[in-house]
Amino acid sequence: MDFVAVAPESLRLATLARRVAASDCTVLIAGESGTGKEVLARFIHRSSPRASHPFIAVNCAAIPENMLEAMLFGHERGAFTGAHASHVGKFEQAQNGTLLLDEVTEMPLGLQAKLLRVLQEREVERIGGRAAVALNVRVLATTNRNLRAEVTAGRFREDLYYRLNVFPLSTSPLRDRRDDVLPLAMRLLTSRCRAGERIPALSADAAHLLLTYGWPGNVRELDNVMQRALILCNGAVIEAEHVHLEGAAGLWDPPPAQRVEAVMPESVPMSAAAIAARAASSALSQSLSVAERDLILDALRLDNGNRQAVAKRLGISARTLRYKLAKLRESGVEV
Template sequence: MRTLFDTLDKIADASATVIVLGESGSGKELVANAIHQLSERRQRPFIAVNCGALPETLIESELFGHERGSFTGAARTHRGCFERANGGTLFLDEITEMPVDMQVRLLRVLEAGRFSRIGADQEIATDVRVIAASNRDLRAAVAAGKLREDLMYRLCVIPVSVSPLRERGGDGLLLAEMFLERLNEENGTAKTLSAEARQRIASYRWPGNVRELKNVIHRAYVMSDDDVEVDTGGDITAAVAPPAAPRTESSTGDEVTIQVGTSLEVAERALIMATLRSLDGSKSKAAQVLGISLKTLYNRLHAYGGAARAPLDGLPDETGDVRLAA
């Protein structure tokens, strides 16, 4: 992380456009925000836009704004992101998900520093530093028609590559401390990471990258009591540990035999109970194996007479023409 921040410090005060590349959840927005905070624009707005989350019908208005009455439903003038971020930084995440016609307008703003609201005659000058991000191979996106080649070159003035968290050594602990510090500041607390939590954070592979780490720290913070160190024990272990593979027929050696003429209700009940037994009573795993939601499973168990709240030994045995065969 030290090497990355050294790079960010060098490019922070440049006016050139930056493209941040990395896996989903690797912390690309954190990098963009760090560039903003290290720059002379730090006192001005930092606005983040996920291009993949905006409907095509709204993205133009969101980026460039619109005049009152410019289209049906435009009851008032709307200032777009380029206008609101003036003097600051605009972060465009998932840039390859921006519609191609909007990419043309974006390229115009990057080259001329001017834009117009929808329905307006006058152009507005803007002083915004644009930082874009993508988890795609940009050349592949160009070849697939997802990204204009001229825009790719315009964005790639300063490329910054963000490695996945699993390849960044002790960065996990540094980021965990940062996330926890923010939570403490927001809530007026002084919680700390326990030695066990530090060990787990350092040794885990973090397939969900920085996003997963942030969520785990937030959950650990919420679940801990005041004046108690944050750790990854108890229920948090499930959030940190890699998910266990569902046990299947080949791994359990169990199967349900159903004779012709068995009612659907009895067969369903037998299958659910057999699955629960084979998975040591784990309802979440059983729901996954059965291909139903956990809520549906609980509803079925409730219909069977409170089995959702009963211990495994209390689950009713298969009855009638249905049997569990090993």
């Protein structure tokens, strides 16, 4: 999935990511589980001069400790029991490209020392091998933990921490970037629909539920919710009853500054409740507009600019599509 950046925090992160992508320095991406750390890593790779070369991701938490070393560095035939053939490791597979070490804090201390040597020497020696292989690989790493605290606790090597933490980036939880919720929801719906299949729209009530939920599981939870909604939806619109959330405990309470933001001149008397309702309505309208824009642009890309195919995919008339494209042009969007 493409990196979605509509909220101010995400736009700032995308700007930093593009800047660091032009370099070859190591990047450490921190953030809660499900916030899109790997998506950001892929965005950095696609924005870099290495984009035409491999992007190899290794989930350090998902591979057993006794297999991770051979997976990363490779091995020669006969290096250990069961090694019936030589195997190229992930570092060599990523040659001239990018290697992502996902959840690097799950790597055992003994292997951390070997990883540090590879990063320092920029060469790797397969298990059971005698010759070192020179590497030209850009390394990215992610973690959902406080890596500085892991170092203090003795669970992560301090020298490796400094080797990885050359350029730190942080992905914010979804509850802190509410403007990303609807564009992400529509992007996820688009990715789950088969080619040529109509992409359902979100009703205002359904959108309101998505915007006011706290998303403890972040984008991964949003993806699950949209998959369920897609299955339950029988028509062209996802309604509130199709959106199944984890319960009221997850509902998001806007900060006071957002709840009482003035949207009318001070001379017009309004209750705090009315101001809050007007502010929420304005935020919802803006987020829906952004989601509609992204949905139209995605459809144009998927159908190679074929207006008739785009209108069919979106379930609208060609005349309505022309009107919406004209409005996008007026707002400065090139279509």
